[in-house]
Amino acid sequence: MSKVPVLVTGGAGYIGSHAMLALKDAGWSVSVIDNLSNGVREAVPEDVPFYEGSIADQALVKRIFAEQGIQAIMHFAGSIVVPESVEKPLFYHWNNTIATHALLSAAVEAGIKHILFSSTAAVYGAPETVPVDEDSPKEPINPYGASKLMTERMLADASAAYDFNYGALRYFNVAGANPQRRSGQQGKGSTHLIKVAVETAVGLRDHISVYGTDYDTPDGTCIRDYIHVSDLAAAHVAALEWLIAHPDENLTVNCGYGRGLSVLEVLDAVDRLTNQPIKRVMEGRRAGDPPALVSANQRILKTLEWHPQYQEIDRIVGDALEWERILKARRGL
Incomplete structure (x- = not known):
């Protein structure tokens, strides 16, 4: 299997930076585009070509394709905060779907052969049965999930018409940090439970809010399937290998x-x-939150060469906690 040059969009962000590091560690040629609206420049090593800008800037994107000889894209750029999407739906449809249309149009014109898309379990909405598999009904209950589902449909339609294949990876709740402490979550104003919890644990917040205690769950609070970010990054490398094969x-x-x-x-x-x-x-309760969202993951285990390494919640939380302590010390807080 040939290791083609890969462009990672949103590669200075949380999940994108981990995927970029996983590709780099595995010997792939990697470049990054990020507008730094939520990512940080220091998340990208100096020896990785970095372009600051938007994926909607087709002139810039085409220049990157040409300069770096790009043959595959891992697409993470976008907005991901569910409550914010309820407040700003038009922004989410612009930033997640319309901007992706611009990226995809440039990719088709340039003859890019493989596109891996960062999708979400939010496409399932509030499922009637849990766990949910890939064929479960797709009925998003917030604009974030809707924007991602529209992008999946756009990729399916475009792949049927043009010469490329694609992968859509539907994430459940991503948490943790790189075990070697090279990257972690440091976006602005995070609402992710574990990120907020470890910020509270190191004294950056005085409490954590629990949104909703009356759900039809054993303890009344929302249930989620948490995946370590480094296992997710490994899944992206395995998925790209599968697309090429x-x-x-x-x-x-x-x-x-x-x-x-x-x-x-x-x-x-x-x-x-x-x-x-x-x-x-x-x-x-917070707007847009389903009571329970848990994956049926048989397909990924059967299809990809993927073997999770960090499944225990204490490992996920522990890596997030250590990263938060590093950030706090780095900032002199």
């Missing part, structure tokens, strides 16, 4: 561990690792 086929897989943890169970893990319970404030 199967040029006439497309791929859609859930990325999760197939087990759910409640909000309170995750917070218990943080308390266990710090031995100093963080303050919890119970609040009302």
Whole structure:
């Protein structure tokens, strides 16, 4: 299997930077484009070509394709905060779907053969049965999920008409940090549970809000399937290898561990690792949150050469906690 030059969009962001590092570690030629709206320049090593700009800037994107000889794209650039998408739906449809249309149009014109897309479990909405598999009904309940589902459809239609194949990786809840402490989550104003919890644990917040305690779940709080970001990055490398080996086929897989943890169970893990319970404030439900979202992950396990390494919640939380301590020290807080 040939290791073709890859462009990672959003490669200075949380998940994109981990995928970029996984590609680099495996010997791929990697370039990054990021507008730094949520990513950070220092997440990209100096020896990786970096372009600051938008994927909607077709002139820039075409220049990168030419300068770097790009043959595949890993596409992470976009907005990902569910409550914000409810407040700013038009922005999400612009940033996630319309900007991707510009990127895809440039890629088709340049003859790019493989596109791997960062999708989401939010395409399933509030599923009636859990766990959900890839063929479960796609009924998003927020603009974030809707924007991602529209992009999946655009990729399917375009792949049928043009000469490329694509993969859509539907993430469940991504958390943790690079085990070698090279990257982690440091975006602005994060709403991700584990990120907020470890910020609270190191003293950057005075409490954590628990949104909704009256769901039809065992302890009344939302249940999610948490996946370590480095396992997710490894899944991207395996998926790209699969696309190259199967040029006439497309791929859609859930990325999760197939087990759910409640909000309170995750917070218990943080308390266990710090031995100093963080303050919890119970609040009302948050717009756009389904009660439970857990993956059926048989397809990814059967299809890809992918073997998760960091499945335990204490490992996921522990890596996130250590990264948060590094950030706090780096900032002199």
